[in-house]
Amino acid sequence: IRNHMSRRTRAAVRLAFALGSGPRPMTSLSILSASVEFTIAEMERAVQSDPGKRGINAFMLPSGELLAGARSLFRHKGTTEQACLLTGFPCLLDFDPPTETDGPLGAVSIARAYLAVTGPAAPLVLATDACNEAVLLAAVQAAGLEQTYGAGRVRVEAFPPAGEWTQADEARLEKIQAESATVVAIERAGPGADGGYYTMGGYDMSPLIAPLERLMGQRPQRTEGTAGGNLLSRETVGVGDGGNEVGMGKVRPAILESAVPHAAKISCVTSADSLLVCGVSNWGGTALAAALAALARADEASSAPAGAPAPSAEAPSAEAGEAE
Secondary structure, three states: HHHEEEEEHHHHHHHHHHHOOOHHHHHHHHHHHHHHHHHHHHHHHHHHHOOOOOOHHOOOOOOOOOHHHHHHOOOOOOOOOEEOOOEEEEEEEOOOOOOOOOOHHHHHHHHHHHHHHHHOOOOEEEEEEEEHHHHHHHHHHHHOOOHHHHOOOOOOOOEOOHHHOHHHHHHHHHHHHHEEEEEEEEEEEOOOOOOOOOOOOOOOHHHHHHOHHHOOOOOOOOOOEEEEEOOOOOOEEEEEOOOOEOOOOHHHHHHHOOOOHHHHOOOOOOOEEEEOOOOHHHHHHHHHHHHHHHHHHHHOOOOOOOOOOOOOOOOOOHHHHHOO
């Protein structure tokens, strides 16, 4: 199943990078808009399956969530506004580190697309728990994000569990919340109705978890715009594959009625403006990255003079496509 879905996802990525490769005079803005929306809808369809047979089809939302999430990130283009990616699901409680690989890889895929698309001034923060920090740092380093885009544009922030929270941690979190216009949570452990954080099997991860879902709340009001553009309001995106991830509060009633085991206990109460429910969260991260690239290509094509050469349709390297 993993190999089958990998082929489908790679096909969607190729579609994204092929946008705008036709003759420029044949591409009107309306046709281009319809083309990119169709392509992104195909990406969304490609990752919306239930390979683990968890019952997540019961709360997959209609097409359009991926497009909305990509637009939330794309609006940072040409601004100095910060985005924040939340990830980390320490469900491997008998291991050190307890971090599962689903989440960090998808976050890095989104990060690479965001940094490439938004311009040289839009910064990015990747936030996680202290127990997940080493895994996330390794993924960031392997992707070459700092080497390619500069350490000043991308950084990793790790936080201790709530039981070890300090005033300095609170100040750091509040600063990220104030400075981040868009927050994307991908495979990020979210709180249940009782405030606990649970694995799909109902095991308690709370002693390891920092309350990063607080970043999904409203952005503190500011009156001045940034140097690179107008101040952006807060928009949030969730990517998950089980029902216990940040963002799933948007569909919690459907989760409670689904066949997901322990739904009442594990289902997350934190919502998101847009929510991509997919078979594996890393697939969703790849799809969000490709959708962001598709929007950028469509924007580039629509703003180019008639008759100008089309942008290269070369897709990312095979190594990048096979990372998951």
